[in-house]
Amino acid sequence: MAAVIPDHLHxxxxxxxxxxxxxxTTNHKDIGTMYMIFxxxxxxxxxxxxxxxxxxxxxxxxxxxQPEFFNQLTSMHGLVMxxxxxxxxxxxxxxxxxxxxxxxxxxxxARMNNWSFWLLPPAALLLLGSFFVPGGAMAAGWTxxxxxxxxxxxxxxxxxxxxxxxxxxxxxxxxxxxxxxxNMRAPGMTMMKMPLFCWTWLITAYLLIAVMPVLxxxxxxxxxxxHFGTSFFNAAGGGDPVLYQHVFWFFGHPEVYIMILPAFGxxxxxxxxxxRKPLFGYASMVYATASIxxxxxxxxxxxxxxxxxxxxxxxxxxxATMLIAVPTGVxxxxxxxxMWRGSMTFETPMLWATGFIFVFTIGGFTGLxxxxxxxxIQLQDTYYVVAHFHYVLVAGSLFALFAGAxxxxxxxxxxMADERLGKIHFWCxxxxxxxxxxxxxxLGLAGMPRRIPDYALQFxxxxxxxxxxxxxxxxSQLIFIVVVIxxxxxxxxxxxxxxxxxxxxxxxxxSPAPHHTFxxxxxxx
Amino acid sequence: xxxxxxxxxxxLIRLGVAAVVMFGFGFALVPFYEQxxxxxxxxxxxxxxxxxxxxxxxxxxxxxxxxxxxxxxxxWQFKPLQxxxxxxxxxxxxxxxxxxxxxxxxxxGQAIPSYGPRVAGQHFRKLDCFCFSxxxxxxxxxxxxxxxxxxxxxxxAEVNTIxxxxxxxxxxxxxxxxxxxGGPG
Numbered sequence: 001m002a003a004v005i006p007d008h009l010h011x012x013x014x015x016x017x018x019x020x021x022x023x024x025t026t027n028h029k030d031i032g033t034m035y036m037i038f039x040x041x042x043x044x045x046x047x048x049x050x051x052x053x054x055x056x057x058x059x060x061x062x063x064x065x066q067p068e069f070f071n072q073l074t075s076m077h078g079l080v081m082x083x084x085x086x087x088x089x090x091x092x093x094x095x096x097x098x099x100x101x102x103x104x105x106x107x108x109x110a111r112m113n114n115w116s117f118w119l120l121p122p123a124a125l126l127l128l129g130s131f132f133v134p135g136g137a138m139a140a141g142w143t144x145x146x147x148x149x150x151x152x153x154x155x156x157x158x159x160x161x162x163x164x165x166x167x168x169x170x171x172x173x174x175x176x177x178x179x180x181x182x183n184m185r186a187p188g189m190t191m192m193k194m195p196l197f198c199w200t201w202l203i204t205a206y207l208l209i210a211v212m213p214v215l216x217x218x219x220x221x222x223x224x225x226x227h228f229g230t231s232f233f234n235a236a237g238g239g240d241p242v243l244y245q246h247v248f249w250f251f252g253h254p255e256v257y258i259m260i261l262p263a264f265g266x267x268x269x270x271x272x273x274x275x276r277k278p279l280f281g282y283a284s285m286v287y288a289t290a291s292i293x294x295x296x297x298x299x300x301x302x303x304x305x306x307x308x309x310x311x312x313x314x315x316x317x318x319x320a321t322m323l324i325a326v327p328t329g330v331x332x333x334x335x336x337x338x339m340w341r342g343s344m345t346f347e348t349p350m351l352w353a354t355g356f357i358f359v360f361t362i363g364g365f366t367g368l369x370x371x372x373x374x375x376x377i378q379l380q381d382t383y384y385v386v387a388h389f390h391y392v393l394v395a396g397s398l399f400a401l402f403a404g405a406x407x408x409x410x411x412x413x414x415x416m417a418d419e420r421l422g423k424i425h426f427w428c429x430x431x432x433x434x435x436x437x438x439x440x441x442x443l444g445l446a447g448m449p450r451r452i453p454d455y456a457l458q459f460x461x462x463x464x465x466x467x468x469x470x471x472x473x474x475x476s477q478l479i480f481i482v483v484v485i486x487x488x489x490x491x492x493x494x495x496x497x498x499x500x501x502x503x504x505x506x507x508x509x510x511s512p513a514p515h516h517t518f519x520x521x522x523x524x525x
Numbered sequence: 526x527x528x529x530x531x532x533x534x535x536x537l538i539r540l541g542v543a544a545v546v547m548f549g550f551g552f553a554l555v556p557f558y559e560q561x562x563x564x565x566x567x568x569x570x571x572x573x574x575x576x577x578x579x580x581x582x583x584x585x586x587x588x589x590x591x592x593x594x595x596x597x598x599x600x601w602q603f604k605p606l607q608x609x610x611x612x613x614x615x616x617x618x619x620x621x622x623x624x625x626x627x628x629x630x631x632x633x634g635q636a637i638p639s640y641g642p643r644v645a646g647q648h649f650r651k652l653d654c655f656c657f658s659x660x661x662x663x664x665x666x667x668x669x670x671x672x673x674x675x676x677x678x679x680x681x682a683e684v685n686t687i688x689x690x691x692x693x694x695x696x697x698x699x700x701x702x703x704x705x706x707g708g709p710g
Contacts, residue, residue: 108533175540183529183536213544217551232555235637237696238571240562247554310565 023118026110027515028095031117033412035092036405038120042084045128047474049077054436054470056453057463070453071139072131072155078142079159082259083166084124086397090262091116091173093404094201096412098177100506100513101195103186103522108179116172123165130155130162141451143252146233146244150225157226160219167212174208177201186505188524192286195504196279199286200265203293207254207261210297215251218244242307249300257296259393261289263360263400264331267353269504270407271335274350275342276501281334288327288334295324305376314373321371325364332361347499348422352403355430356396363391366441381451384444390437402429402480409487410494414512417487421479428476435469570637571657574650576675582615583678590676592620593690600628601662603693606669614678621671622655622691626662633661634693641688648677649687659696 016024025031053073056064065073095113099106107113130137135153138144149156181202185194221232222244231237233244264285272279279285301309301317309317335357346354366388370376379385402425409417439462444450448459455463494511505524509517563572590612592605602625612618626632636656640646651657655670662668676687 108529109537171544175537175544178540179533179536183533209540209544210547213546213548214551214554217548221552221555231696235570235694237635237694240558243555243558246558247551250551250554308567310567 024114026106026114028099028107028110028113029412029513029515031107031113032092032095032097034117035088035095035120038117038124039085039087039089039092042080042088042124044477046077046080046085047477049073049080051470051474053077054467057455058467059464060455060457060460062454065453067453068136068139071141071451072137074451075139075141075144076127076131076137079127079138079163080124081393082142082255083163084120084127086259086393086401087166087170088120089401090201090204090259090397091170093197093262093266093401093408094173094177097408097506098180098198098201099184100411100509100517101198101504102181102184102189103505103518103524104180104184105516105519105521107176108184109176112172113176116169116176119165119169119172123162123169126158126165127162130158133158143245143248144219144222145248146222146225146241147235149222149244150233157223160223163219164216167216170208171212174205174212177205178209181205186518186521186524189505192283193524195265196268196282196285196289197262197265200261200268200289203289204258204261207258207293207296211251211254211258214247215255218247218251221247242304245304245307246301249303250297252303253300254293254296256392257292259397261292263356263397264289266400266404266407267335267356268331270349270353270403271338272503273407273499273501274347274353275339275344277338277342278503279334280337280340281330284330285334288330291327292324295320295327299324302371302373302376305373306380318371318373322368325368328364332357332364343501347406348417348419348426349403349407349499351423351426352399352406355426356399356403359391359395359399359430359433363388363396366391379444381449382444383440383448383450386450387437387440387444390440394437395433399429402426405480405484407499408506409484410498411506411509411511411513413487414494414510415487415489415491416494416498418483418491421483421486425476425479425483428479429473432469432472432476436466436473437469439463439465439469573652573654573657576650576652581678582613584613586614586680587611588614588676588680588684589686590618590620591686591688592622593688594622595690595692596634597692597694599634599693599695600632601626601634601693603691612676614676614680617652617673617675619671619673621669623667623669624660624662624693625667626665629664631661631663633659633696635659635696636691636693639690639692641690642684644681645684645687648680648684649689650675650677656691660693 015021022030022034052065053070056062056070095107098104133154135155137155138149138152138159140148140152140156144156144159181194181198221230224230225232225234225239231239233239233241235241268279268285299317299321301313302321305314305317339354344350366384370379370385370388406417406422409415443459443462443466446459448455496510497507498511499507505518505522506513508522561567588611589609591609592607594603594605596603602623604623606621606623610618610620638651638654638656640649651672651674653671653673655672660668660670672689
């Protein structure tokens with residue numbers, strides 16, 4: 001089908017070969033691939049930490065690790081998964097797909113793109129290397145709350161610098177995406193014709209530019225409090241530890257949407273393809289995404305209901321938070337309406353996307369429950385919160401990433417992914433995910449605190465169940481490695497339009513996508 | 526594509542400036558929250574409290590005030606001159622603490638008050654306190670420091686005893702200290 005390759009789509013690659021090719025590359029496809037490989041490695045390292053945590057929690061008492069190391073594991077698991085796995089993976093998708101989807105030849109700033117990526121490995125080394133310094137890794141929780149973060153050893157400084165570097169990387173990546181989407185679209189590709197993945201990433205990029213610098217500021221304040229005698233968070237010097245929470249969550253809540261909006265975009269590409277219908281309510285999807293982004297700046301203190309906020313403040317943040325359920329509900333409604341009376345087939349990407357809607361919505365509902373101030377005061381820092389954010393981050397962001405990977409693998413590699421293995425990967429992940437995290441709701445409601453290596457005996461059964469689920473989930477991810485390697489090496493040849501119902505410019509170029517695409521911009525009618 | 530070059534660069538600069546401004550915004554949140562807290566009367570550690578002008582003394586209630594003193598990594602002796610006193614709500618009271626700097630070099634400390642029960646804190650109005658500013662103690666200096674306070678008449682009926690506890694922290698950077706111990710445990 002893709003036998004005719006126009007001569008402007010030449011596939012040869014100029015410049016250095018071997019390792020230097022990857023270090024010096026400015027090609028958006030190469031950089032996208034590197035982002036994804038990096039994020040998968042970080043996903044595995046964060047996963048090993050998670051499994052060590054679950055092994056310790058298999059039984060009450062201390063068996064596997066000491067409490068100090070347990071604290072390091074919970075903190076680093078969070079940082080590694082958020083900044084090392086989920087965010088770079090979405091940037092990788094953006095690099096690969098946005099130029100292909102809008103008909104651009106590359107990202108707007110190809111060299112900055114290279115730098116954005118190559119900042120990440122040193123940051124990751126700094127972060128993971130902190131396990132081996134005196135005092136061990138940062139252990140103040142991924143939120144790095146003062147005053148604990150002001151007191152830790154040098155592992156904390158390494159984490160702070162890693163966050164600085166990763167922040168700079170994401171800001172540069174975000175600027176690149178905004179400029180690419182706004183300035184580099186092919187003729188005729190108006191904003192409201194853009195694939196929804198580009199829209200959600202455009203809005204996410206604005207969020208990143210707005211809040212990553214605020215996080216950099218917060219950790220810089222921790223750094224100067226630690227070493228340069230300032231007292232931003234030191235009560236003895238006139239500071240206030242609660243201030244850290246306000247500044248952190250001004251970043252932290254939009255960050256939640258940074259990690260889920262691109263996922264919404266991926267799902268909005270996949271559902272119409274396999275329902276063989278255009279997306280229901282495209283414009284309302286765009287407006288819903290934008291309103292989620294704007295509202296995300298008004299809800300930060302719902303993470304702080306127990307800090308002694310005045311009742312008026314609690315009410316404001318409670319209602320503002322519940323308001324976000326409206327645009328999110330619009331999205332879920334639109335996805336379901338897209339499926340309604342569609343000619344649906346359930347290839348692997350569609351399985352993941354449908355599974356995403358199911359489990360993500362559970363996470364959304366528990367979020368609403370946490371938003372209710374009087375209930376949240378009971379649930380604060382319990383396993384209920386752990387269950388909630390893993391339902392939105394694992395079953396939300398991660399499942400969407402897998403959905404997107406299975407969906408675009410044919411475009412990236414030129415081969416169809418192994419459907420049978422992909423489906424096994426999905427069903428194992430889905431079942432084990434729920435075995436792991438569903439019991440945590442009950443643990444949290446019964447009062448089991450998070451981030452503690454030991455627990456009271458009555459929590460033993462659910463914890464054992466969660467640990468079994470976690471190991472099942474962890475090992476299921478190895479299937480994905482097999483699928484990707486098989487897919488790269490060979491398999492059924494993928495057509496340019498690899499899925500029957502797929503729409504969009506990326507399906508007009510051959511599979512695998514040549515090294516250079518759209519050097520002459522396509523014209524969109 | 527070439528015609529986009531300058532347009533791209535312009536947008537890059539604008540977005541870069543936005544990122545830098547947001548970095549500054551993070552720091553601007555510090556004075557912003559100070560103002561909010563001052564306006565709302567939350568966490569008012571360093572200013573005297575306001576007291577109702579026509580403060581009536583409620584002679585029908587007697588509240589026991591207990592005094593406590595702690596130091597945190599500070600080579601000072603710090604103790605209240607009275608263990609406890611009995612006051613009526615609305616009554617103006619003055620008590621004193623004593624501090625001795627045991628070291629032969631000057632040290633600056635800052636006292637932070639806390640209250641038990643916690644709810645009593647908002648009804649405990651300090652008009653004068655050594656905790657409103659840092660205290661620099663000369664080598665081997667001994668000093669008696671007053672606290673002037675009023676307990677609000679609207680103190681909840683179930684509170685009969687209030688514990689006022691001060692902890693003196695060293696203000697960082699005033700002397701060389703041993704490096705902070707790394708890591709947990």
